[in-house]
Amino acid sequence: MKLSQLEADLKSRARAAFSLGEEAMAGFALSAPPPHIKNADLSIAWPIAGAKLLRKAPLKIAEEFAAALAPDYEAQAVPPGFVNLKLKDALLLESVAGLGKPGYYERPEFKAQKINLEFVSANPTGPMHLASGRGATLGDSLARIMRLLGAEIATEFYVNNVGRQVELLGKSLKARLEGKEPPEGGYQGEYLKPLAAALPAEAAGWTDTQFSGYAVAEMLKLHKADMKAFGVEFDRWFLESELHDLGGPAAALATLKERGMTYEKEGAVWFGASSELEADDKDRVLVKADGRNTYFLNDIAYHLNKFSRGFTRLIDIWGADHHGYVPRMEAAVGALGRGQGSFKVIIHQQVALKRGEELVKMSKRAGDFISLKELVDEVGTDACRFFFASRGPNTHLNFDVDLAKKKSNENPVFYVQYVHARICSIFSNAAEKGIDPAQGFDASKAVISPEERALLMKLLWLEKALLDCTRDYSPHPVTTYLTELAALFHSFYDKHKVLDPEHKETSAYRLFILKEVKGVIAQGLALLGVTAPERM
């Protein structure tokens, strides 16, 4: 039985025992007992919360509930009103045995969704910096997690390949070719020098547009390579120019006009967000007095385009420097006639770079930043991704580069990976000790030690960790979970010998547990885009 099924079963038993309606069960949840509680697998605090409703002492409710659970569960009421329960050995072993089944984690509420998840979307005006690693980790891991839960999800990287910044990039490259410094406000970074050196001979006669096109194409190649090295493959790289080719902005403007969401003032076309919808505080320009579209209109068109491709839900992941843009975009999506809940922006706080005690400001234009590639080359994708994935999006991250490089071997990722390597090693040693991992064992005779019990229970909790991820829009619950599971394994490993030719039945039973641990570790790491090595 899955943990969620167990929870549902216990909940319905509580309802029946106290003759309650579904709405009275809102706070009913299973939790792991705190460490000082021995001899319990699961804990329920619901009797305390339900005391008011039932007009009864919490402990009394807990006692009645515990009695109602017998004889299927070993339940105990504990002051001030907790019910602690222990699963029957057979149920526990059977539940764990079900873990590897295809579709185990799927849930109906995710299967109904067709999600577009857009993240990173770094401007193609320079190499990707460190912070892109955070967005990439967040987005890619969330996509993997939601897919496992059954969602249909397409990942997308939006490329702003038109506009003033791109023109400036082209001019900066041209200046480098001519041996000059980039123009005022241009891109000063060193990275344009090798690019200029590699330009074909005929570039001397190029127009500005040709320089821009060339530079953007080269940057895009770098971005794609960086993302690939980081274990991130996008389903689509959507170019802003595609949007213009399709006439997207004009169509979006027409839709907004039709819906009465625009007005003209001082020669410009405005989005009437504040008067119609109160999500934003101020009206914004869509078409400037000079006739050019604002970025805002183009972005509205982009989101309209996503909806028109059949997605029922759009999720964007942005850095905190764009948070002020969220109400505007939400208002715009609402103005397009899309309901609440069809558009979600995940904001992640920025990454501050630290060298020793000093905070370093990163600026792409000034060329002063640590590139993602640099970091990955130094520390490795596994350590980077685990590091980024271990924090919620709202944490303000201080990334100490010197520390990250120096202590790469002490990154918790190795602690988790080591579990996988150790188990692989045990399996490869089994044969020479005359033990067949495929040999079964008699579950009814298995004696479960406390370390094994903790390990088996923990395996069932991955399901909850995944749901926490979707609740928080962050992969960090999986990271925390894996570290905890790893600790339980290493402790078990130290106390119990798995391969014992004298006791083949015990060996087979322990190999069964390890097979499941290995599976969960491998699955969890895969969700984070981290490898599960067989040897370390």
Added chain:
RNA sequence: GUCCCCAUAGCUCAAAGGAUAGAGCUCCUGCCUUCUAAGCAGGCAAUCCAGGUUCGAUUCCUGGUGGGGACACCA
């Protein structure tokens, strides 16, 4: 000035309003003749301040303090 985010151990982070607040790094003490010591066992050590809501607050609310970010007919 207005708005958003954050504040937990010396450092980096966990913790659906629940029981004695968990980890990792650092420091200290033990443990390799036995499936990998990238490990185990143990020790030191924390909820920014003041109110409020609640049976119960690290968690929710209000007000401070400190830090980061945003407030364009830029993208």
